[in-house]
Structures are given as C-alpha cells and as structure tokens.
Amino acid sequence: MRKESTVRKWAPNAIVLLISLFLVACSSNKASTTKASAGNYSGPVYTVKRGDTLYRISRMTGSSVSELARLNGISSPYTLEVGQKLRIKSSSGSSNSSKKTAVAKTSKPRSTSTSSIAKVAPPPVGSKCWRWPTTGKVVVPFSDSDGGNKGIDITGKRGQPIYASAAGTVVYVGNQLRGYGNLVMIKHSEDYITAYAHNETTLVNTSQKVTAGQKIATMGSSGSDSVNLHFQIRYRATAIDPQRYLPPQGSKPSC
Structure with missing residues (x-):
C-alpha cells in the first residue's frame, strides 16, 4: 500500500517535472541538417544564428552545454537570441578558468538534483509494447x-x-x-510518457484517450528548420532510448 501511495503521489508531479525537463533538454533537429561536428569552430566568440541551440553550438565548439552556459551567464531553459554573442573557451585555458571554477562550485547543488533523476534504472526491453510513431530515417539518435x-x-x-x-x-x-513547436505528450501509465514534437497539425486534445496506432498529428517543421518528428519516451520522467524499445521499423510489436 505504501508503494502504491508513493506512485500516486509522484504521478501528478511527473507532468510538471517532465515539462521542466523538456525546457532544459536541447532540441537537436538543427544538428541533423547542418551535420555540425565537434570542434569545427575555434573562434573566441560565436554569433548566434537562426535555428541555433546551445547543444548545436556546443558540438561545433567542442564545449559542453553547461560550460557554455556558465561562460555566458545563461540559465535554463537556455534561451538564445539571433545575433547574441557567446564567449567560447579558449584552447589555451584563458583567465576565465578560475571564474568558471567558482561558478561551477556554486552551481553544483542544482546539478546534483538533476543527476539524481537521470540515475533512474531503465526498464527492461519488452516490458511494454511500443509502435513506431511514424516511418522515416532516424537522422539524430538518442544521447544520454x-x-x-x-x-x-x-x-x-x-x-x-x-x-x-x-x-x-x-x-x-x-x-x-520553445524549440519543440507543436507538441503532443501522452501519458501511458504511472511510469511512461511519450512526446511528439515539431508537428504541422495536432489532431487530439488534452485529456483525450487514444489507442495505440491512432493518428494524433501530422509531421511538420514547427520549432525546427526541417521537416521531422522529434520523439521521446520518458520512464519516470527520465528519457530512455526509443530505439532500444521499438520493434524493427515497419513491423508491429510482438508482445
């Protein structure tokens, strides 16, 4: 009974928590079209362009998202403006290093709470049946x-x-x-939620019950500079790799 009570208490907060996680999670659909590779930008300052995310810029500069955020005083949800100038860590380890260290130490308590969420053990493969939300090539895979x-x-x-x-x-x-365009999120149980971003149109409403394989939206480019679907599976608010749990594309789940 105590365990069941705990799950029920967690469930209402999971939606709020999940939305917060979406705000801090960086959308990488732009990375798929530009194919930016780590470290291909080496200047001391980067000017934000249309469609940039902190994740994409971190890949181009060889920096981490948290490092860029600290250097430029950016807090979650890491909102950027076109034309904004971002400082990039110099290869020689500039005088900013001591300042960054101090900021990192003060930021540690907040990052600790986030990492504790990320340590949730993933569910075993086959514990739940999933269908592919659409057909097409996976251009950007999952990354933890x-x-x-x-x-x-x-x-x-x-x-x-x-x-x-x-x-x-x-x-x-x-x-x-921001960054996800027209978004649909579906709760499947006390543990699972899926998300479908960048839709052209949405065909369902909040609180509506849906069946597996029901059409819920059409693919588009809202919040993105290319037509694609950004799809997530969250287990107890923690993102898990959809490709580990989906059946081979084009086939129905065997469970």
Missing part, C-alpha cells in the same frame, strides 16, 4: 550525454501521419515549450 538529444529525430514528408506509440491519455497539446 550532457546536453545530448533526449529522443530520436525522424525525417519525413510534410503532412506525414504521426501515430500514438501506445494507448494512453493526452496530457499536453501546445507550442509553449
């Missing part, structure tokens, strides 16, 4: 690294159907989360 892509980005055609990966209840429909 700091600032990495917390889902998979699937390319396709504008207007292509997006389907519910499993039965559940829609808990969010909107475009208030």
Whole structure:
C-alpha cells in the first residue's frame, strides 16, 4: 500500500517535472541538417544564428552545454537570441578558468538534483509494447550525454501521419515549450510518457484517450528548420532510448 501511495503521489508531479525537463533538454533537429561536428569552430566568440541551440553550438565548439552556459551567464531553459554573442573557451585555458571554477562550485547543488533523476534504472526491453510513431530515417539518435538529444529525430514528408506509440491519455497539446513547436505528450501509465514534437497539425486534445496506432498529428517543421518528428519516451520522467524499445521499423510489436 505504501508503494502504491508513493506512485500516486509522484504521478501528478511527473507532468510538471517532465515539462521542466523538456525546457532544459536541447532540441537537436538543427544538428541533423547542418551535420555540425565537434570542434569545427575555434573562434573566441560565436554569433548566434537562426535555428541555433546551445547543444548545436556546443558540438561545433567542442564545449559542453553547461560550460557554455556558465561562460555566458545563461540559465535554463537556455534561451538564445539571433545575433547574441557567446564567449567560447579558449584552447589555451584563458583567465576565465578560475571564474568558471567558482561558478561551477556554486552551481553544483542544482546539478546534483538533476543527476539524481537521470540515475533512474531503465526498464527492461519488452516490458511494454511500443509502435513506431511514424516511418522515416532516424537522422539524430538518442544521447544520454550532457546536453545530448533526449529522443530520436525522424525525417519525413510534410503532412506525414504521426501515430500514438501506445494507448494512453493526452496530457499536453501546445507550442509553449520553445524549440519543440507543436507538441503532443501522452501519458501511458504511472511510469511512461511519450512526446511528439515539431508537428504541422495536432489532431487530439488534452485529456483525450487514444489507442495505440491512432493518428494524433501530422509531421511538420514547427520549432525546427526541417521537416521531422522529434520523439521521446520518458520512464519516470527520465528519457530512455526509443530505439532500444521499438520493434524493427515497419513491423508491429510482438508482445
């Protein structure tokens, strides 16, 4: 009974927590189109361009997201403006190092709470049936690294159907989360939530119950500079690699 009570108490807060995690998780759909490789920008200052995210800039400069945020005084949700100048760590380890160390020490308590969430043990493969939300090539895979892509980005055609990966209840429909465009989130149980971002149109409403394979949206480029679906599976608010749990593309789940 105590365990059941704990789960029920956690569940309402999970939605709020998940939305917060979406705000700090960097969308990497731009990285898929520009194919930026780590370290290919070496200047001391970077000017933010349209479509840039802190994650993409970190890849180009060979810096971590947290390092860039500390250097430039940027706090979550890491909002950037076109034309904004960002300082980049110099290869020689400039005089900023001591300042960064001090900032890092003061920031440690907040990062500790985030890492404790990330240490949730992933569920075993096959513990739940999932369907592919759409068809297409995975252009950006999942990454659990700091600032990495917390889902998979699937390319396709504008207007292509997006389907519910499993039965559940829609808990969010909107475009208030910057970088994700038109977003749909579905709660499948007390443990699982899926998210579908960058939609052209959404076909469901909050609190609506959906079945596995039901059409919930169409593919688009809202919040992105290319047509794609950013898809996430969250287990107890922690992102897990969808490709570990999805069946081979084009086939139905065997469970």
